[in-house]
Amino acid sequence: PAPLPVEVELNPTAGSGIAEVEAGRVRGSGLEPHAVREYVSGDPLRYIHWKSSARRDTLMVKEFDTGTSVSLAIVVDNRKATDVFDLEGSTLETLCGHALYLAESYLERGAEVTFPQYEKPTRGEHSELRIRQVREVLVDVQDDQIESLSAQLLRVAAPLAESTTVVILLAVADPDLPATLTQLAHLQRVVLTLDAAEYDEKRAPGSASHPAYLQELESAGARVVPVARRRRSS
Incomplete structure (x- = not known):
C-alpha cells in the first residue's frame, strides 16, 4: 500500500504512550x-x-530523544467481510495506507512500532529496515479473519507494556470493542475510524464512524478520531 496521510496529531511521550490526539495534520512526532x-x-x-x-x-x-519506551502497537481490522469498496478503492486499502503512514512517521523518529496481529515485537532495528518489514506485513493484510477484532485485541494486548499506545483502525463497527477497550485501561488507546457509508451507502448502519458508535468508544476511554475519505482528484 501507499502511505496515506492521516489528519490527526499523535503525541506520544516516552513512558506514557500518546499524551494527546488533536484534530489537524501530523505536524511533528510529539517526540522532542x-x-x-x-x-x-x-x-x-x-x-x-x-x-x-x-x-x-x-x-x-x-x-x-525517544528513549526506549515510546511504543506504538497498530491493529488493523481484518475481520471477514469488513472490506467495503467501490470503484475508487476500499476501506481495507485505506486503513492500511493510514497505518503505513503512521508507522513510517514514528519509525523515522526512533519510536518502536509493531503490528502485533502479524509479528512479534522488534527492537533496535534501523528505521529503513523496519519500514520495509512493515510494508511486507501490510501487503498481506486481508479481511479473512473469523476471530473478532475485540478478541484479537485482547490477545495481542496481553504482553504489551503499559507505556504502549495501541492504535486501532476500523471502518465497520465491532459491537464488542467498547467493552474491550475498558479492559485495556492500562494502555493508551486511540481509535481511527472510517465511514463505511462513504464506500457503500448500504453499510451506513454498521459504520464505525456512526455518531452513536463513536460515543460508545469515547465513553470506553479511547481517543477517537473519525477520518474522512480522501477521494482521488479527477
Whole structure:
C-alpha cells in the first residue's frame, strides 16, 4: 500500500504512550528534538535544521530523544467481510495506507512500532529496515479473519507494556470493542475510524464512524478520531 496521510496529531511521550490526539495534520512526532547532527544519506529531508545548517555551512538534522519506551502497537481490522469498496478503492486499502503512514512517521523518529496481529515485537532495528518489514506485513493484510477484532485485541494486548499506545483502525463497527477497550485501561488507546457509508451507502448502519458508535468508544476511554475519505482528484 501507499502511505496515506492521516489528519490527526499523535503525541506520544516516552513512558506514557500518546499524551494527546488533536484534530489537524501530523505536524511533528510529539517526540522532542534534543540535538542536531550532520545529515547522512537516508535522513528524512523534513528533519533538516536549516538555521544550524546555514551556520555550519553543512546540512544538519534534528535528533529526537525517544528513549526506549515510546511504543506504538497498530491493529488493523481484518475481520471477514469488513472490506467495503467501490470503484475508487476500499476501506481495507485505506486503513492500511493510514497505518503505513503512521508507522513510517514514528519509525523515522526512533519510536518502536509493531503490528502485533502479524509479528512479534522488534527492537533496535534501523528505521529503513523496519519500514520495509512493515510494508511486507501490510501487503498481506486481508479481511479473512473469523476471530473478532475485540478478541484479537485482547490477545495481542496481553504482553504489551503499559507505556504502549495501541492504535486501532476500523471502518465497520465491532459491537464488542467498547467493552474491550475498558479492559485495556492500562494502555493508551486511540481509535481511527472510517465511514463505511462513504464506500457503500448500504453499510451506513454498521459504520464505525456512526455518531452513536463513536460515543460508545469515547465513553470506553479511547481517543477517537473519525477520518474522512480522501477521494482521488479527477
